[in-house]
Amino acid sequence: MNTAPTDTESPEEKRSLNFIEQIIEEDLKTGKWEGRVHTRFPPEPNGYLHIGHAKSICLNFGLAEQFGGKCNLRFDDTNPTKEEQEYVDAIKDDIRWLGFDWEDREFYASDYFEQLYDWAVQLIQAGKAYVCDLTGDEIREFRGTLTEPGKESPFRNRPVEENSDLLERMRAGEFANGEKTLRAKIDMASANVNLRDPVIYRILHAHHHRTGDEWCIYPMYDYTHGESDSIEKVTHSICTLEFENHRPLYDWFLENLGIYHPQQIEFSRLNVTYMVTSKRKLLDLVKEGRVSGWDDPRMPTICGLRRRGYTPEAIREFCRAVGVTKFDGVTQIVELENSLREDLNKRALRVMAVLKPLKVVIENYPEDQVEELDAINNPGDESAGKRKVPFSRELYIEQTDFMEDAPKKFFRLSVGREVRLRYAYFVTCTDVVKDDDGNVIELRCTYDPETKGGNAPDGRKVKGTIHWVSSEQAVTAEVRLYDHLFAKEDPNDVEEGRDWRDNLKPNSLEVLTDCKLERNLADAATNTPYQFERTGYFCLDATSSSEKVIFNRAVSLRNTWGKMQKKGG
RNA sequence: UGCCCGGUAGUGUAAUGGUAGCACCAGGGAUUUUGAUUCCCUUAGUCCUGGUUCAAAUCCAGGCCGGGUAACCA
Numbered sequence: 001m002n003t004a005p006t007d008t009e010s011p012e013e014k015r016s017l018n019f020i021e022q023i024i025e026e027d028l029k030t031g032k033w034e035g036r037v038h039t040r041f042p043p044e045p046n047g048y049l050h051i052g053h054a055k056s057i058c059l060n061f062g063l064a065e066q067f068g069g070k071c072n073l074r075f076d077d078t079n080p081t082k083e084e085q086e087y088v089d090a091i092k093d094d095i096r097w098l099g100f101d102w103e104d105r106e107f108y109a110s111d112y113f114e115q116l117y118d119w120a121v122q123l124i125q126a127g128k129a130y131v132c133d134l135t136g137d138e139i140r141e142f143r144g145t146l147t148e149p150g151k152e153s154p155f156r157n158r159p160v161e162e163n164s165d166l167l168e169r170m171r172a173g174e175f176a177n178g179e180k181t182l183r184a185k186i187d188m189a190s191a192n193v194n195l196r197d198p199v200i201y202r203i204l205h206a207h208h209h210r211t212g213d214e215w216c217i218y219p220m221y222d223y224t225h226g227e228s229d230s231i232e233k234v235t236h237s238i239c240t241l242e243f244e245n246h247r248p249l250y251d252w253f254l255e256n257l258g259i260y261h262p263q264q265i266e267f268s269r270l271n272v273t274y275m276v277t278s279k280r281k282l283l284d285l286v287k288e289g290r291v292s293g294w295d296d297p298r299m300p301t302i303c304g305l306r307r308r309g310y311t312p313e314a315i316r317e318f319c320r321a322v323g324v325t326k327f328d329g330v331t332q333i334v335e336l337e338n339s340l341r342e343d344l345n346k347r348a349l350r351v352m353a354v355l356k357p358l359k360v361v362i363e364n365y366p367e368d369q370v371e372e373l374d375a376i377n378n379p380g381d382e383s384a385g386k387r388k389v390p391f392s393r394e395l396y397i398e399q400t401d402f403m404e405d406a407p408k409k410f411f412r413l414s415v416g417r418e419v420r421l422r423y424a425y426f427v428t429c430t431d432v433v434k435d436d437d438g439n440v441i442e443l444r445c446t447y448d449p450e451t452k453g454g455n456a457p458d459g460r461k462v463k464g465t466i467h468w469v470s471s472e473q474a475v476t477a478e479v480r481l482y483d484h485l486f487a488k489e490d491p492n493d494v495e496e497g498r499d500w501r502d503n504l505k506p507n508s509l510e511v512l513t514d515c516k517l518e519r520n521l522a523d524a525a526t527n528t529p530y531q532f533e534r535t536g537y538f539c540l541d542a543t544s545s546s547e548k549v550i551f552n553r554a555v556s557l558r559n560t561w562g563k564m565q566k567k568g569g
Numbered sequence: 570u571g572c573c574c575g576g577u578a579g580u581g582u583a584a585u586g587g588u589a590g591c592a593c594c595a596g597g598g599a600u601u602u603u604g605a606u607u608c609c610c611u612u613a614g615u616c617c618u619g620g621u622u623c624a625a626a627u628c629c630a631g632g633c634c635g636g637g638u639a640a641c642c643a
Contacts, residue, residue: 016583016591044643079642136641146639147570181641191572193639202641221643245573245638266574268636273580279643321592323582325575328636332580335593345606352603380606411604420602454602465602534603561604 018324020059020265024067024236033235037069040234041095041102042225044076045087045209047279048294048301049094051315051336055270058319060238061100072232073102077110078224080208088209090294094302099312105232109224110210112231116219117171119227119257120182120201124163128256129200130156131166132183139181142188143196149189150196156185170203173216177203184223186252194249198222226250226264227257234262240269241328270322271330274484275300276491281500290504291485295542297552298485298508308482309529309539309554314343333484337555344529344537344554349377349384352422352467353517353532353551355479357396359442359471362427365393370472373453375423389518391424394471396516398534401466402443404432409564411464413443420465422533426451467533474516477549480541481510517549529554 017025027033039060043053064071073095077083095102123129132155134142144150158166163182170180182201190196200223205216229237237250244266254261269277276282277300285291285299294301297308305315318339322331352375371391378384397413406414413419418428425447433442450457454465485491487505494500524530526540536556544550 018582022585042643046643076643082642139641140639143639145570146572149571150639178641193572196639199641204641218641220641225643241574242637243643247573268575321581325582327575327582329581332593335581338593341605350603376602379601379603409604422602462602464604467603531603531605534605557603557605559604564604 019326020063020236020238020267020324021066023263023265024063027235028067036233036235037064037067038072038233038235039064039069039238040072040074040107040229040232042074042076042228042239043091044079044082045084045091046079046082047087047283048090048303050277050279050282050300050302051272051275051305052270052277052300053094054098054302054315055319055322056238056240057095057098057100058316059267059324061102062320063236063238069235070105071100071102072105072107072234074107074109074228074232076221076225076228077108077208077210078218078221080204080206080218083209085209090303094306097306097312098302098315107228107232108210109219109228110208112224112228113211113215113219115231116224116227119259120167120219120223121164122257123184123200124160124167124182126256127160127185129163129182129184130158131163131170132156132181132197132199133179134181136178139199143193144188146193152188153183153197156197167201170201170217171215173205175203177205179203182217184252186249192245192248194222194246195252198249222246222249223253226253226262227259229262230254230257230260233260237262237264239264239266241266241326242269266326267324268326268328270319271328272300272336273330273333273489274486274491275333276486276500284501290501297480297541298482300485307542307552309537309552310340311343311529314340317343330490340537340555341558344531346380347378348529348531348537350375350379350531350533351518351521352389352469353477353479353515353521353535353538354396354398354467354469354474355481355512355515355532355535356399357469357514357516358399358402358440360395360397360427360445360468361442362393362395362445362447363430364446367393369393370470373423387520389423389520390470390473391421392470392472395421395468396471396474397421397443397466397468401464402429402440404440412466413445413464418462420451420454420462421447421468422465423454424452424468425449425454426456426462467535469516469518471516473519475519475522475549477515477517477521477551479512479515479538479551479553481512481553483508483510515551517551521549524549524551531557 041057041060061071132153142151181199183197183199186195188196201217204218247264250264295303295307318336372388373391374386375389401412403414413429415429418426427445427447429445431444432440435441485508486503488503491500491503524540530538532538537554538551541550541552
């Protein structure tokens, strides 16, 4: 990238392309696919989508968009024992929410079961596949190891007729689970273990979420994926690095079947600090009740991030920013948080909300008076307009905005110090009220009527401006603050004998039950991001109601004061 | 131990034989009715050793380090 603005990209100043874009551009130049670009996003419906999937979605749909091509949604549903309709529905919701559209191209590998079966017959006819009676354990044993070649199955040279007959009977349900498999006849001595006569069909007497009980044999991933790509005339089949060793097999099936042959390209999956993206671990977190569900705002799932207050724009920007390479790295979670702040800063409405209230009485303010003061909704966006906030004698401010023995660098309230109440008046703290344990429970202050709106006619300045909420009109709410789900950057970094679960952070959720929000938040809308000034970005929780108002903190504001404090000891 | 793939500031990435650049983080400063935002500045990098070349992050060789890989999972 150079410094040229991206939206006025000139032909001479080409922005840098990632390695996949380069391949596509080259293919377009040589006419390899007749100018077509066709990708697909192929989730297995056995879990919810997470941030890693978002990267793949942005890549596949993004490439199609960028090059005027198409991207299919295809469910890789070849294992009925793990897959469910619930996941199909959730996956579709998440992709749509992210802002991508597969139009009428919603496909399922299970749509191709009949064709896949015919091709298996074709392989048998060509002497390139055979039915094997070895058990699972035996197959593993015969496969050899990483350093030693495998041994050929005693069933490897069954005559074609016998193989055809057996496969037919497998399909007819004559055999029990695991009794037989169909295997490709490739090379038991291959250095690539994937080529040592891989299983292509297994017997599974199980109900499939789409094909019901029509089948009792199901094709394996390796056998299914390339052919599905082929059927859909995909040009670039983009997957993650762990499938690199499978590419020769992907190619083998397509070559030996003599059918349309897309190109598989692998990129490195997304890793983010303090997050796990293993589907199994995510499932464990949900099943074991360590989080409230797939959409727990601490989860790296798309629905979790959404409930937390993330926007599609922020996630897409993040996926753009991390780039596409073959280097297996780890992205810092602050990069994600930063994308959110950047997006929300532009559009979140500013409001005042006190998370940990401390009562303030303005002693020289008239008892029954309420003033409606002007407040700006978004200082960076004039079109967001203004609103009125009520001001009165009794207010709440943040406990952290008062300090008894305040250091010089503390720009907030302390006895004898003057600060500005945002959009209101200058106030000076005159006294504190304490409970029996010596905790400050109330502040007595005086205000300067001349400073209405926040400016002093005599030109005097104050160091600090703090937020406040008028107590009479305040909305009481619950606010949930989230921290990283895990205590370690790498949740999988555990000592011998311990488990990734041991790295779960004990206080990743902090619930504040007595928060005071400005009156305007009484009719806050879901999906509307707010900035609680000086605190962070928040949104209404999905479970919020007028009886119990609940807000989630999506991300805090940058906090240099907090950093200074930490450093100061 | 085989095979495959990688290695550029702390992190994520660009440079495709010709000035090692960008973003985040960190540090410093300016502005500020959010200790936010915005703006400016600074620190800091080609895994190693050879070779090819006028010229190597880039090409070649060897090494080192990291990842993936031995489900009837995907």
